[in-house]
Amino acid sequence: MPSTPLPESPGFDAEGTRTWQLLLRAEKMAMPLSRAATSKYKDQLVAVRVLGWFLKDFWDHTSRTDFGLLLYHRLITEISSCYHTEQPVEVGHSKVIQLGLSYSNQLLRVCRSDTGPTPTPSSDVSHPSFDAMMVDSTINGMKTAPKSKSEAKIQALVRDGYRCMISGILDYDSVGDQDVPVTMTQCAHLFSEFGQDKDKMFGLNEVVQSLLGGQVNNLGNVLTMSDALHRKFDEYEFWLEEVDGQLNTYDLRxxxxxxxxxxxxxxxxxxxxxxxxVLALCAEKGLLPPPLPNRNLIAIRSACARVAHVSGAAELVVQLLRDRGETSVMASDGSTAPLLTSLLLHAPFDRITT
Known part of the structure; x- marks a missing residue:
């Protein structure tokens, strides 16, 4: 999806409207920069629009999380801090662009950096749905958060009835010889670890870390998902939006x-x-049932997906990754200069994977 211009009137409160006017001016300044021959990827323009569309998304979907307008107000504070009365407004616009690049890099990396296959468990477990001892051991292990992605996959498979949570199709390795449709599954994370830039991200890193309790493999952050759907999930091709009044129920967008x-x-x-x-066994053992994917993490992840597309950030990353893969060396005639410039703007880039 091409980058979509910010609307003139987003319908914010007074504080948000003042901040929005600054973003519109920054967007206007970024337009000629993105039309320059050395800016094939429109990085600066996309950066401003990432901030703008996040601000609008947090305002429009405030009821989807337990945080209300917290992220909306934190983002306003971050944007406003780029401007000071003793400096030209253009300097503030430049700082906004850098802020947008930082957010774009962090969010895309956090949601796309853990897309590889789930490691095979060290124990050779076949057809776990028929292995009562394995199920019993797994449920006992759910007293604490999984220590690895492999362990998280086993616990999630048991929790989810050995099915992909999105399609409902059974896991290939768990059905024995039953004559039913099956699929290969992976352990999909809503969020992976944040980078070092923990003083930014409009408080998003603090929110996610508090929900995860510092444990990225917490079952509240994990979904059993088929290989194909896992890939599309990491590429922001689909997301989940909570259905009002229906617990743990989501519409796919x-x-x-x-x-x-x-x-x-x-x-x-x-x-x-x-x-x-699993519920029956947990009750029998006096254990709390394993947590389902956290609705707040799902809502924040969905905001990232929506903004990635409407801002043009997702398309930019795909194009950069494609061009980087097709370019073995930098050309001496300067034709690859835009690619090098954009790669540097989006560094560290090696953790974003296809």
């Missing part, structure tokens, strides 16, 4: 309608539930 024609048959509405057998 996709960038393209063709997403719903995938072979893994994603449903348009999903309800997350702990497997009934």
């Amino acid at each position: 996709a960038r393209h309608e063709k997403f719903f024609r995938l072979a893994d048959n994603p449903r348009r509405r999903v309800k997350f539930e702990v497997d009934q057998g």
